[in-house]
Amino acid sequence: MLTPTVESTSVQFIIHAVMSGSGVSILPECLVQREVEDGCLAVRPIRDPGLIKDTFVVWRKDHYMTAAMRRTLEILREMKEQKLL
Numbered sequence: 241m242l243t244p245t246v247e248s249t250s251v252q253f254i255i256h257a258v259m260s261g262s263g264v265s266i267l268p269e270c271l272v273q274r275e276v277e278d279g280c281l282a283v284r285p286i287r288d289p290g291l292i293k294d295t296f297v298v299w300r301k302d303h304y305m306t307a308a309m310r311r312t313l314e315i316l317r318e319m320k321e322q323k324l325l
Contacts, residue, residue: 255281266291 245263248254254265255272259280266286275281297316299305 246257248257251267251271254267255275257263258265259275266289269276269283272281272283276283297313299309
């Protein structure tokens with residue numbers, strides 16, 4: 241099991257920490273493409289990682305919600321109930 245020693249919401253902070261030799265990180269390849277092309281970082285694919293990332297749906301509270309927005313939330317709730325999310 242992996243236990244993070246540092247967590248950050250700043251992708252640039254994470255990239256610079258890895259580039260400075262402070263450790264490794266798990267990031268989407270598209271976020272480090274430039275650094276990889278420049279030869280500053282190396283990437284290795286993770287096969288069947290079994291990693292879970294919490295993702296949230298957010299919207300502006302007390303703001304009009306369109307029919308499309310309501311339907312999207314409804315579909316997401318149905319998917320959650322079916323354990324598809």
